[in-house]
Amino acid sequence: MSVILSLLSAVLTVYTVLCFINIIMSWLPGVKFTAFGKFISSVTDPYLTFFSKWRFLTIGHIDFSPIISIGLLSLASSILGGIQSTGRIYFGGILATIIYMLWNIVSSILSIFLLFIIIRWIMLLVSKGNSSYSSPWNQIDSFLQNFSYKVAGTFSKNTFSMTYKKSLLITWITLLVLLLLGNFLIRILVGLCYKMPF
Secondary structure, three states: OHHHHHHHHHHHHHHHHHHHHHHHHOOOHHHHHOHHHHHHHHHHHHHHHHHHOOHHHEEOOEEOHHHHHHHHHHHHHHHHHHHHHHOOOOHHHHHHHHHHHHHHHHHHHHHHHHHHHHHHHHHHHHHOOOOOOOOOHHHHHHHHHHHHHHHHHOOOOOOOOOOHHHHHHHHHHHHHHHHHHHHHHHHHHHHHHHOOOO
């Protein structure tokens, strides 16, 4: 049984790497048409395409389906590895792994938002709030404005008079606090799961 679990875990790890290579190749379209690219696509596209069909994983122009698909493969590999190392199906360990991996996915998405918001906020400070209509930031702003005003609206009733720069700052601080608090709470929760007797 240990050999089968070890083999399955290794297969999932290799498949995760192949999916990651496919995602990177999507940034370099010419690579997909090489023999190597066609092989990788034929092996991984059915799995990755399954997640890209879920519309709620695309927010604005940002597609989060690759993060979810890679995260689920890593989760399955970790669970199999845990079962193999302990020699038993340990519910607390499986639950701890699921919670930890799900938090990793959520915190990765929040970190991406945080990075975009910090960069955009700095750019607004440097340009003193001016940007041309042909700026590449306009597409990012169309998403960030809705998101930042919704977050800022939870702390202020009058978002109509709030500047975009201020809403970004409030969102930036909120996301940072969420990430720090989330990390602290997840560590406690994972620790409690590992203490479960079954």
